[in-house]
Amino acid sequence: MKYILILSIIFIFKNRSVGANDIFHYVTEKMSNFVDTIMYTFRNIGDRVSQFFQSHVKIIKSTKGPKKYYKSERSVSTHKPIKFTTKEHTTISEVIPSRHFKKKSEPTSYMTAPQLITLHGRRVESHIVLTEDGYFLTLHRVMTPHVQSSSELRNKTVLLHHGLLGSSADWVLLGPKKSLPYLLSNLGYDVWMANARGNIYSRGHVSKNTNSPDFWRFSWQEMGQYDLPAIIHYIRLVKNTSDPISYVGHSMGATALLVLLSTEPIFNSYLSIGILLAPLAFMVNSQGPLRMFSPVASRPPPLLLQVMGEGEFMPSKETPDWMAFRHCTGPQIFCKNPLLYLTGGVLQEQFWDEGLKNRVLNHVPAGGSTYTILHYAQIAKNGKFHKFGDIIAEFPLNRISLPIALISSSDDWLATVPDVKRLYFGLSNPIDHHVIRNNNLSHTEFVWGPGADILVFRKVIDYLQNGLSLSVIKLNVV
Incomplete structure (x- = not known):
């Protein structure tokens, strides 16, 4: 070739x-x-x-x-996932969408996660954690309104970890009535939200400057190897308890947990349950731009790094026109958003109000490294869950003893049902694989989709409250 x-x-x-x-x-x-x-x-x-x-x-x-704005020759449905094309004869004029959503300014669009939480009537704390390799991470804690004594919160601690190119703000974009942290807080849970290295809340290092490519030489491997251990130890220290913590990870948050538990088995005893939403581990069936990057992901050419960014992934927060409009059919504002471009997610406009659209489009992507994207492209190509640049060094998933529940969607282009099923059978102690079918739930909408509170969060709460009992296992569809 x-x-x-x-x-x-x-x-x-x-x-x-x-x-x-x-x-x-x-x-x-x-x-x-x-x-x-x-x-x-x-x-x-x-x-x-x-x-x-x-x-x-x-x-x-x-x-x-x-x-x-050029009119597409094919009809574009704004309530379906973005479609990608790699046909040889396709031209830009064929794929630039006829419809576009204009991003507007509204009060909540540019609020930080703590500001949003405060606006929603909740108490919030910000904590700074230092990792073993020198990165400063920010944790956001949503305090339970009904419980004043910290001792009452010891047995009901939940750690939420955002997905690819996300942040803690992702969990509260749905507002005060539907967001998962608030639903859990209402039930008496002490909710902590992580921010992975490199996003807007975790851009500090003891010696490296964010303008240096050195700062960005990490992928999700380091998040599992350094970030999560520091976060879990910190929460246990602050709460002064050894009681196990419940974990909910979306997308990359699930990947990081799998890295941690497979390489540091002691952490299996520090947690009570892992609930993984759209987990990214095996990606051989994934679709979209990651498939385009995958052949050269191990040794990316200089031109690819110029486009993606040699440190931070697309720091301009916009997908280059020639990439977006050649490989994506959908409203321009979604194709130009790097996260929605990668995941194939189009906001289902009939369910989204203007405020929610603007909050999502102004908060994501929240930042991340090019190495992270390349690492995912590598496992998409190789069909293995392995370390960065080393196809032989697979993460030993059979060492994970923590009870783990998986939730996937038939409309997810990255965490496909066959790949999540493969993960399920690779674990030592899986308790369920719940598949959401035929609801147009894309990869990102597990957290901020208008129907996430019904389709996803109800099941999450079910697992948290009853997940270790065989009686929780119900018909595997929504």
Whole structure:
């Protein structure tokens, strides 16, 4: 395959002048197609390369001047997940959506997590935790309104960990009546919310500056290896108790827990139950841009790193136009959002009010490292749950003894049902795999989807209160 690409690039240079972005785009597209289809012949690849660059030059000329929104030739449903395309003949004019949602300013859009919690009428505490490798993390604690004595909270402690490119704010975007931390707080739980290294609340280090690529040389592996141990030890210290903690992790928050429990088995005894929402561990069936990145994830070319960011992942908080509009069909505001672009999530507009849309779009992505994205792309390619850059060093999931419940969705493009099922059978002590079917619940909507309180949170509370009893196992659908 690499020889075909080299010859193709030589052919291009001999016949026309092209930019570096054009060559990079073509190469990554070819690598992606190699995963999902068969190799092209020398003859066809030369013809198709020529056609692509001819059409691309025409597009550049036609889009000079005022910005325009081009009408898609295919119908776009705003209540379905983003669709991605890697067809050879697709042009930008075919995929730029006809509809777009304009982000607006409203009071809660730019509030921090503590400000939102305070606005919602709850008491909140912020705690700073120092990891073994020098990162400062922020924990947000939602205090229970009905319990004044800290001793009463010892047996009902819950740690929530956000997902990919998220933050603690993700858990409270649904407002005072539907957000999971408040539902748990009303039941007497002491709720702690983590912030992974690199997001807007956890950007400190004892010696590294965030402007340095050194600061960002971490993936979800370090979150499980350093962040979670520091957080769990800190909570136990502050509460002055050895009582086990309940854990709810979404997406990357689930990944970090699996790393911790498989590499440091002692932490299995520090927790009472793990509830993993849309867990990312095995990703061979994942769809979307991660599939496009996966062929070169182990050794990303310089041009890819320029696009993704050599330290922080897309620090501009916007997906480049040429990537978003070529591989994504949906409202422009969603395709341009790096997190929604990666996860294929389109807000279901008939259920979302303007305030919720703006809160979500202004709070995510909350920041993260390019290494984190590349690590996920690696396991998507290799079909194994392994360490960064080392396909042989798999995390020993069979060492996890903690009772774990899994929740997945049939409409999730990253944590697919077959992959989550594979995780279920790889664990030593799984208690359930609950599948939410045919509800258009995308990867991100497990936390802030308008129906999350019914589809997801009720089941989470069920597990917390009855999860260790066999009587909780019910019909595995919603």
